[in-house]
Amino acid sequence: MTAINPNTPKKDSSPILSVRDLKVHFAIPGKGLFAPDRQLKAVDGVNFDLYPGETLGVVGESGCGKSTLGRAILQLIAPTEGKVAWLGKDIVGAPHREMQPLRRDLQIIFQDPLASLNPRMTIGEIIAEPLVTHKPELGKEEIKARVKRMMARVGLLPQMINRYPHEFSGGQCQRIGIARAMILEPKLIVCDEPVSALDVSIQAQIVNLLQELQREFDLSLIFISHDLSIVRHICHRIMVLYLGNVMELADRDSIYAAPKHPYTKALISAVPIPDPEIERNKERIVLTGDLPSPLSPPSGCVFRTRCPFAKDQCARETPKLEHVSSNQEVACHFHESI
Amino acid sequence: MTTNHILTVENLTTSFQTPDGKVEAVNNVNFALDPGETLGVVGESGSGKTQIFMSIMGLLAKNGASTGSVRYKDTEILNLPPRELNKIRGVSMSMIFQDPMTSLNPYLKISKQMTEVLVEHRGMSEGEALNRAIAMLDRVGIPGAAQRVHMYPHEFSGGMRQRVMIAMALLCDPEVLIADEPTTALDVTVQAQILDLLRDLQKDFNTATVMITHDLGVVAGLCDRVMVMYGGRVVETGSVRDIYYDSHHPYTEGLLKSMPRIDHANEESLFAIPGQPPNLQNLPTGCAYQARCGYVTDRCSAERPVLKSFDQGRASACFREDGK
Numbered sequence: 252m253t254a255i256n257p258n259t260p261k262k263d264s265s266p267i268l269s270v271r272d273l274k275v276h277f278a279i280p281g282k283g284l285f286a287p288d289r290q291l292k293a294v295d296g297v298n299f300d301l302y303p304g305e306t307l308g309v310v311g312e313s314g315c316g317k318s319t320l321g322r323a324i325l326q327l328i329a330p331t332e333g334k335v336a337w338l339g340k341d342i343v344g345a346p347h348r349e350m351q352p353l354r355r356d357l358q359i360i361f362q363d364p365l366a367s368l369n370p371r372m373t374i375g376e377i378i379a380e381p382l383v384t385h386k387p388e389l390g391k392e393e394i395k396a397r398v399k400r401m402m403a404r405v406g407l408l409p410q411m412i413n414r415y416p417h418e419f420s421g422g423q424c425q426r427i428g429i430a431r432a433m434i435l436e437p438k439l440i441v442c443d444e445p446v447s448a449l450d451v452s453i454q455a456q457i458v459n460l461l462q463e464l465q466r467e468f469d470l471s472l473i474f475i476s477h478d479l480s481i482v483r484h485i486c487h488r489i490m491v492l493y494l495g496n497v498m499e500l501a502d503r504d505s506i507y508a509a510p511k512h513p514y515t516k517a518l519i520s521a522v523p524i525p526d527p528e529i530e531r532n533k534e535r536i537v538l539t540g541d542l543p544s545p546l547s548p549p550s551g552c553v554f555r556t557r558c559p560f561a562k563d564q565c566a567r568e569t570p571k572l573e574h575v576s577s578n579q580e581v582a583c584h585f586h587e588s589i
Numbered sequence: 590m591t592t593n594h595i596l597t598v599e600n601l602t603t604s605f606q607t608p609d610g611k612v613e614a615v616n617n618v619n620f621a622l623d624p625g626e627t628l629g630v631v632g633e634s635g636s637g638k639t640q641i642f643m644s645i646m647g648l649l650a651k652n653g654a655s656t657g658s659v660r661y662k663d664t665e666i667l668n669l670p671p672r673e674l675n676k677i678r679g680v681s682m683s684m685i686f687q688d689p690m691t692s693l694n695p696y697l698k699i700s701k702q703m704t705e706v707l708v709e710h711r712g713m714s715e716g717e718a719l720n721r722a723i724a725m726l727d728r729v730g731i732p733g734a735a736q737r738v739h740m741y742p743h744e745f746s747g748g749m750r751q752r753v754m755i756a757m758a759l760l761c762d763p764e765v766l767i768a769d770e771p772t773t774a775l776d777v778t779v780q781a782q783i784l785d786l787l788r789d790l791q792k793d794f795n796t797a798t799v800m801i802t803h804d805l806g807v808v809a810g811l812c813d814r815v816m817v818m819y820g821g822r823v824v825e826t827g828s829v830r831d832i833y834y835d836s837h838h839p840y841t842e843g844l845l846k847s848m849p850r851i852d853h854a855n856e857e858s859l860f861a862i863p864g865q866p867p868n869l870q871n872l873p874t875g876c877a878y879q880a881r882c883g884y885v886t887d888r889c890s891a892e893r894p895v896l897k898s899f900d901q902g903r904a905s906a907c908f909r910e911d912g913k
């Protein structure tokens with residue numbers, strides 16, 4: 252095994268992506284025939300910048316808005332409000348003809364590797380499809396050569412080019428998805444739970460592959476996951492979401508060494524550590540209760556119904572995301588005292 | 590011979606007939622479970638974890654069949670007719686499934702689903718059974734149990750449904766509880782609640798528990814002993830400390846090394862076991878792990894290593910044991 256240094260993001264250049272006050276609200280039909288629609292605030296005001304070569308982790312419980320955020324950034328879901336600036340230019344609401352050339356640089360890979368591949372296409376066709384769409388000027392032979400090169404790069408045998416997805420294992424299907432996302436050499440890939448469906452032994456292979464590709468192509472990644480151990484390994488910065496709101500946004504070392512938000516603390520302490528002595532003796536913050544319904548989120552701080560430190564103020568005022576240091580932002584009224 | 594094992598499994602082998610031939614899902618598995626003990630069963634997807642316990646509980650699919658021996662205390666229960674098995678199943682031995690909706694009937698109120706078994710097996714009246722159901726829901730941390738017992742499964746959240754499942758499994762004070770990935774579908778904060786609950790229940794009831802999981806962190810926190818499966822066979826077994834601090838089988842070693850850790854900043858690339866899990870329909874001659882193993886020798890492809898005991902309660906199926 253070769254030891255490799257993690258990629259260093261280019262923080263001194265300008266961000267490739269700037270997201271400002273991004274909101275995605277879904278209209279949910281009211282219960283009665285004439286009842287008004289209700290608003291489900293899946294993403295409710297997210298801000299961040301992403302630099303070339305940087306990986307931003309997005310974590311939080313099921314339904315907190317991770318996938319919706321990822322799709323809204325790529326304009327696969329229309330944002331309700333806010334700005335998504337790609338290389339300095341807002342792309343929210345951009346017409347198809349403007350978006351189309353940008354799609355080359357913006358790719359996505361999904362959680363369920365097999366379900367996201369067209370079962371009637373050979374894997375060669377699947378991987379080639381973005382090339383055929385975006386670079387029709389390339390000849391057949393050139394496309395085939397590029398597909399084979401990419402297959403080899405992601406660890407698939409090029410002679411399997413004419414096989415169908417169902418003939419591959421989960422890990423191999425994820426490699427196919429990655430090859431397809433990488434074939435146009437994009438600048439950003441949104442990875443939506445890319446290893447959650449895979450065996451532990453295969454997860455490590457895919458995580459390593461993503462990191463190698465990142466270094467080689469100076470890729471930026473948005474890595475959506477509920478696995479905080481993998482996120483610690485692969486991400487430079489981490490955003491913690493709860494009911495569509497950012498609770499904490501910080502660089503990797505700050506958030507794991509000194510989490511400031513009660514929810515982040517609880518999340519980190521809940522992750523089981525594969526070491527019996529450490530796992531049995533560690534301090535844990537066990538949250539009570541379940542996630543509230545996103546249709547009627549708590550007033551004030553959305554986390555207050557499960558927060559062990561909640562006070563009256565938390566029900567009245569929504570805490571704003573504030574800098575506690577140059578690389579750590581927290582949304583909690585009492586982050587200094589807890 | 591009488592022992593104090595609650596469950597004794599010997600030479601358990603389970604195979605399925607499929608259009609493409611026979612699948613040997615479980616191969617010659619041996620283990621015993623003592624009262625109050627927690628056994629962790631780990632291994633890759635398809636390694637046979639679930640089917641061991643489906644065989645034991647008499648819940649195999651129609652195309653599956655088992656041979657060997659499974660004793661509950663001193664009674665042989667493998668391949669018993671359902672009528673006989675039902676005296677033990679769900680009463681002395683209960684199983685919690687990964688997806689709660691597979692074992693909860695969506696059209697029946699929880700009250701109905703919980704009281705039935707008590708009326709049938711414990712001879713309780715409807716009223717007594719309902720009280721016991723409410724007490725058990727309360728014990729697993731369902732707020733407002735007296736009202737919620739009258740709700741339908743879909744009216745509960747994922748975490749609550751899993752609690753209902755645990756309450757149901759514990760209704761008749763089973764001596765053996767088999768939990769198949771009981772927290773895999775849950776968020777970590779809810780998983781932590783459920784694991785705490787299982788730990789507490791174990792203290793209170795001294796139930797022998799089997800925890801099937803792919804999460805080595807869960808096993809580290811909960812289990813006394815661990816059984817590692819690969820390709821339908823047990824490849825290593827030992828106490829939780831032996832397995833985590835002194836693993837012998839190359840697969841166990843690789844699995845532990847490939848886990849990213851939340852408590853470490855690791856600046857290097859992860860250790861990754863190369864290749865893929867084997868196809869059970871097409872296992873190689875010799876060791877099933879040979880294609881992925883860093884210690885492979887010629888002998889490994891010629892001969893299959895058997896599970897070999899060493900030290901106290903430990904065993905590993907690898908030729909490297911011979912040299913130690």
Ligand SMILES: Nc1ncnc2c1ncn2[C@@H]1O[C@H](COP(=O)(O)OP(=O)(O)OP(=O)(O)O)[C@@H](O)[C@H]1O
Nearest residue numbers: 277291293312313314315316317318319320477545
């Ligand atoms: N098309 C839609 N219409 C209405 N509600 C939606 C839609 N898509 C998502 N939602 C809701 O928005 C919220 C956020 O969903 P999202 O899929 O983004 O969560 P997530 O964090 O990705 O969860 P998971 O970890 O389960 O994938 C949820 O409450 C979900 O039910």
Ligand SMILES: Nc1ncnc2c1ncn2[C@@H]1O[C@H](COP(=O)(O)OP(=O)(O)OP(=O)(O)O)[C@@H](O)[C@H]1O
Nearest residue numbers: 605607612614633634635636637638639640650869
């Ligand atoms: N009805 C069936 N017919 C044919 N093969 C089957 C059947 N049920 C299970 N199998 C096979 O038996 C093997 C063992 O399956 P099992 O469910 O025990 O795996 P597992 O270790 O529990 O995996 P997972 O972690 O994915 O739950 C698998 O290869 C599976 O495909």
Ligand code: SF4
Nearest residue numbers: 552555558565583584
């Ligand atoms: S603002 Fe109040 S409720 Fe919200 S996290 Fe801080 S202390 Fe808890």
Ligand code: SF4
Nearest residue numbers: 876879882889907908
């Ligand atoms: S028997 Fe050989 S191939 Fe199998 S685990 Fe041991 S060393 Fe590796």
Ligand SMILES: [Mg+2]
Nearest residue numbers: 317318319443
């Ligand atoms: Mg999602």
Ligand SMILES: [Mg+2]
Nearest residue numbers: 638639640769
């Ligand atoms: Mg299983």
